[in-house]
Amino acid sequence: MIVAEGNLVIVHGRFSGFGAPTSWIAADILVIEEGILVEHWDVIEDEAIRAQSKSDNPMFRRFIPGWSIRDLDR
Secondary structure, eight states: OEEEETTEEEEEEEEOSSSOSSOEEEEEEEEEETTEEEEEEEEEEEOOOGGGOTTSOOSSTTOSTTOOHHHHTO
């Protein structure tokens, strides 16, 4: 997902299949001025499994390990 307003851009995504035991949830925050990247921050964390989710909601849509599409209908 990419969200932009003015010169601020946020990119949020899920990364898997790169050999780590857990998928990553990441957000990159960018400041763009005159078409040039001038600032960048990022946050990366391991995706929580359902047993670790205090809200009983997935971190990133239905792709959380151990969840099914039916879990979203609750």
